[in-house]
Amino acid sequence: MTDQTVSMSSRLRQFRLSDKSFATAVSVGILVLMVIFLVIPAVSILLRSFVGDSGWGLENYTETLNSGRIRELVGNSLTVSAITAALAVSLAYVYAYSIQRTNVVFKSFLRIVVMTPLFAPSLVQAQGLIFLFGRNGAFNRFFGFDFDLYGFWGIVLANTLYTFPYAFLILSAALAAADARLYEGAVVMGAKPMRIFQAITLPSTRYGIAAACFVSFSLSITDFGNAIVIGGDFNVLATEIYNKVIGQGKFGLGAVIGVLLLAPAVISKLLERRIARGQHALITDGSKPLVIGINRSRDLAYGIYAYVVAGMFLAVPLIVLLASFVRLWPYNLSFTLKHYSFDVQNGAQPLWNSIVVALATALFGVVLVTIAAIVVQKFRTPLRGPISFLAILPTSIPGMVLGLGYVLAFNNPANPLNMLYGTFPLIVLLYIYYNHAQGFLITTTSLKQISSTFDEASTMLGGSQLRTLFKVTLPILWPTLVGVAVFFFMRAMVSLSAVIFLITPQTQVAAVSVLQLSDRGANNQAAAFSVCIMLIVLAMLLLARSVLWLAGAKNITLIR
Amino acid sequence: MKASVFSGLMAALLPATVYAGDITVYTAYEEDEAAAFLELAKTAMPDINVNMLRLSTGDLAARIIAEKANPQHDVIWGFAASTIVNPEIADTLEAYAPAGLEKIPTSFRDGDNKWFAVTGxxxxxxxxxxxxxxxxxxxxxxxxxxxxxxxxxxxxxxxxxxxxxxxxxxxxxxxxxxxxxxxxxxxxxxxxxxxxxxxxxxxxxxxxxxxxxxxxxxxxxxxxxxxxxxxxxxxxxxxxxxxELEANALVASSKNKDDARRFLDWTLTPEAVNAYYDWKAIVTLPGGSLPQKFKDAGLPEDTNxxxxxxxxxxxxxxxxxxxxxxxxxxxx
The missing domain is CATH 3.40.190.10 (Periplasmic binding protein-like II)
Structure with a gap:
């Protein structure tokens, strides 16, 4: 803090005071919501880890930790998730770099294509991979290859595709902001591109890389869908929870593993300050936006890379689309539209339910994560520590665990919010808090790059913190926020593992219909239903894009 | 579409209200057979509004256990017998002997009448x-x-x-x-x-x-x-x-036991049993006969x-x- 600010502080005390009480009120509010809709449900189920056959105690822990099995499962989970995170983050970094720092063509297309794993329920993604690379998949059957997808590398492949979009969203936000002055200076001093990358680009995206690694690792270690469908006999911690809770109805033993899975969030919280220390704001009062220079060979190299990656991402939705139009994949490939007349319970009604739920999730989700991110980044309140930890905690909680936690917490007649149970609002809240970490990290990554000099300047000019927020911060941040809203919309259209415990006959959502079709072996009809979900998500993207266009924000992209 | 979105919003705003004549049934029957049975049940009991939730056995078991403090369902229908005996689920049930229970061989039902199986x-x-x-x-x-x-x-x-x-x-x-x-x-x-x-x-x-x-x-x-x-x-x-047997049972906390019992009685009626024979290879009650497609698939007339x-x-x-x-x- 400069001498000037200190000397002015007495004059500004009035503003500071009102700012302070405002900041405190907002922080408390956001924390209370997190406690009600995240902590209490999670604790409700994790407490079960202390309830054994003979009452309260550590019985479940000793049983779990003494079996030789647990060591192998921990080892398997760590290996799969570490390799997934390394692959997804490095691939996504280069991909985001291609889009943000080179002149590859059709950037909007490239941005949307890698989002496709978020367009359909994950079980459809996994089924699509089997259609492609399974033992009787398109490659083996029609092109004479001999892949065996199932097992360790199958999970790594599926999880890399699944976590890539999250890593990309975070890294792209990190690479989007750059101060041209630094780069110009480096060039003037004769630095080679590699040196510039090491000295400027990499350090300035350090927080983004750390956040992307954490998200990718946590999503991978808590996901059981891919591990069950493609993992074969390769068992991980998440499938062990599935065994205990879904297979054997033993919540206590499943909860022990749920507790173990919280470790990544705790460790990353401990590491966060170290990583963030080197991160400085990129957009300051004197910033000049980076202009990407002309360099044909660079653009060609990155272009080839980007289109190869995009091709891999496009293959899965294309094969799902194909399967939805053939009689019986892969045996009878004659064209039919019959899979689009859905004979599943409630027909197409769940699609409409999902649209309403997803719109509400997008709206309230973006408001809540933005407030949380601003509290953590901009407010000097002692609550920012707990809030920033809780904000990222959901990635470490498997959907199944959080969903059951919601049942335990909100189905309790003693809970004043009991009336929410069995309604759409509770499903919306579950979606928001289940996906909170990713939305929060994308927003925070953008927010970190906006220099505090704006706040200081605004404060010195007599603007309150609140005014600075609305006049300075949000106008810089808003394109990111529209992207976060679309992200919440997509997640609410497709998330499955948590919500199956909350739906009622009246509140069925689209992803559950896909599960029911897939359960009864109607793969082609499940594919058709997923195509409808994908189209809705795509329509939403285009709609949001046109709204931006009409609002005059022509050069602002939805997915950064 | 507008109506659908509107009704979705209404449902979102209003907490579910229980009317007399409403029952909620949790089932693990496969989605298409459950829909066919439900259709019949609704025709047979037009005055009861049956809300049915279908999930796979494991998912449903986890949900029933989680909801144990305040069960939302009145009836369990077509649910694996080896899972219904899990004490966490069995504790939520109330003994009930529907009309015609004696026609089911004793090995296909619980000794304390907590559950009975009509299919498997x-x-x-x-x-x-x-x-x-x-x-x-x-x-x-x-x-x-x-x-x-x-x-x-x-x-x-x-x-x-x-x-x-x-x-x-x-x-x-x-x-x-x-x-x-x-x-x-x-x-x-x-x-x-x-x-x-x-x-x-x-x-x-x-x-x-x-x-x-x-x-x-x-x-x-x-x-x-x-x-x-x-x-x-x-x-x-x-x-x-x-x-494996698929069991039916009455939930002890049901607020509409009369209708829940009527529903369970219906699951033993000749009409229901006939429908089971259209869909299931194991039916524990005498009645219809095995459909042709089952025989084509390789099952003998007497599956026992x-x-x-x-x-x-x-x-x-x-x-x-x-x-x-x-x-x-x-x-x-």
Whole structure:
């Protein structure tokens, strides 16, 4: 803090005071919501880890930790998730770099294509991979290859595709902001591109890389869908929870593993300050936006890379689309539209339910994560520590665990919010808090790059913190926020593992219909239903894009 | 569309209200058969509004246990008997003897009348005939055939730790061979198993779509996949098929027990029993006859003749021990 600010502080005390009480009120509010809709449900189920056959105690822990099995499962989970995170983050970094720092063509297309794993329920993604690379998949059957997808590398492949979009969203936000002055200076001093990358680009995206690694690792270690469908006999911690809770109805033993899975969030919280220390704001009062220079060979190299990656991402939705139009994949490939007349319970009604739920999730989700991110980044309140930890905690909680936690917490007649149970609002809240970490990290990554000099300047000019927020911060941040809203919309259209415990006959959502079709072996009809979900998500993207266009924000992209 | 969105919003804003005449039924029947039975039930009892929630056995069990403090359902319908006896679920039930209960043999219902089973399913092998022909494999007729080295890497089975169907397969083999010989047999079989899949229906779907030649699964999955048009056969293992009952029960906390009881009574009416015969291979009450497509799939008129006489009580009591031993042998 400069001498000037200190000397002015007495004059500004009035503003500071009102700012302070405002900041405190907002922080408390956001924390209370997190406690009600995240902590209490999670604790409700994790407490079960202390309830054994003979009452309260550590019985479940000793049983779990003494079996030789647990060591192998921990080892398997760590290996799969570490390799997934390394692959997804490095691939996504280069991909985001291609889009943000080179002149590859059709950037909007490239941005949307890698989002496709978020367009359909994950079980459809996994089924699509089997259609492609399974033992009787398109490659083996029609092109004479001999892949065996199932097992360790199958999970790594599926999880890399699944976590890539999250890593990309975070890294792209990190690479989007750059101060041209630094780069110009480096060039003037004769630095080679590699040196510039090491000295400027990499350090300035350090927080983004750390956040992307954490998200990718946590999503991978808590996901059981891919591990069950493609993992074969390769068992991980998440499938062990599935065994205990879904297979054997033993919540206590499943909860022990749920507790173990919280470790990544705790460790990353401990590491966060170290990583963030080197991160400085990129957009300051004197910033000049980076202009990407002309360099044909660079653009060609990155272009080839980007289109190869995009091709891999496009293959899965294309094969799902194909399967939805053939009689019986892969045996009878004659064209039919019959899979689009859905004979599943409630027909197409769940699609409409999902649209309403997803719109509400997008709206309230973006408001809540933005407030949380601003509290953590901009407010000097002692609550920012707990809030920033809780904000990222959901990635470490498997959907199944959080969903059951919601049942335990909100189905309790003693809970004043009991009336929410069995309604759409509770499903919306579950979606928001289940996906909170990713939305929060994308927003925070953008927010970190906006220099505090704006706040200081605004404060010195007599603007309150609140005014600075609305006049300075949000106008810089808003394109990111529209992207976060679309992200919440997509997640609410497709998330499955948590919500199956909350739906009622009246509140069925689209992803559950896909599960029911897939359960009864109607793969082609499940594919058709997923195509409808994908189209809705795509329509939403285009709609949001046109709204931006009409609002005059022509050069602002939805997915950064 | 507008109406749908509107009704969605209304439902969102208004908490669910319970009217007299409303009951909520939780079922693990497959989605299409549940819909067919429900249609009939609604016609038979037009004054009752039946809300049905369908989930797979494991998902539904987890949900019932989680909701235990304040159950949302009045009736459990078509739910694995080996799971309904889990104390966390059994504790939520109330004894009820519907009219006509005595027609169900005692081995298919609970001694304290907490549950009764009108239908069931059996363990079968799903065999992909296209893949078998391509690999030059004869269609197996028994579990023993699957231990032939020619089947190495071509057989998938459900994992008994996560799938009830997987558990009845393992437990029936252990019951019929005795534990020592049973485990020795499972050791041999293990050498040929490509994957232990974590669901009971997926092995059959994997065989149907040609990922593997043989998928151990259950009868309805096989019959429906054949019906879908997959190049597939159903084989009832010659040793005898392990089987599972699908139980119905009254939930003790129900606020509308009169209608819940009426619904349970209906599940034993001749009309309902006839419908079961259209969809299920095991019906515990006399009535209709086996549909042609079941016979085409390879089931005899009297399905009892191919079943292994399961000791359900022992299967339930030994579950934890058998799963632990199974995991010790085949998963580490």
């Amino acid at each position: 399913y059996m363990a079968v092998l799903c065999v992909n005939t296209e893949r078998a022909a391509k690999l030059g494999l004869d269609v197996p007729t028994s579990w023993a055939d699957l231990t032939d080295p020619k089947f190495k890497g071509e057989v998938v089975m459900p994992n008994p730790a996560s799938s009830g169907t997987g558990y009845i397969q393992v437990s029936s083999l252990l019951q019929m061979k005795g534990e020592d010989a049973g485990w020795t047999f499972l050791d041999q079989l293990h050498g040929n198993i490509a994957q232990y899949i974590k669901s009971g229906s997926k092995p059959c779907n994997a065989a149907a779509s040609g990922e593997y030649t043989v998928g151990a699964s259950f009868d309805m999955r096989a019959i429906k996949n054949i019906d879908e048009g997959f190049p597939m056969m159903m084989v009832v293992p010659a040793e005898g098929a392990g089987n 003749s191919v079943l292994h006489p399961t000791d359900f009580a022992a299967a339930g009591a030994d579950r934890d021990r058998i799963i632990a031993e199974w995991q010790r042998r085949y998963e580490n």
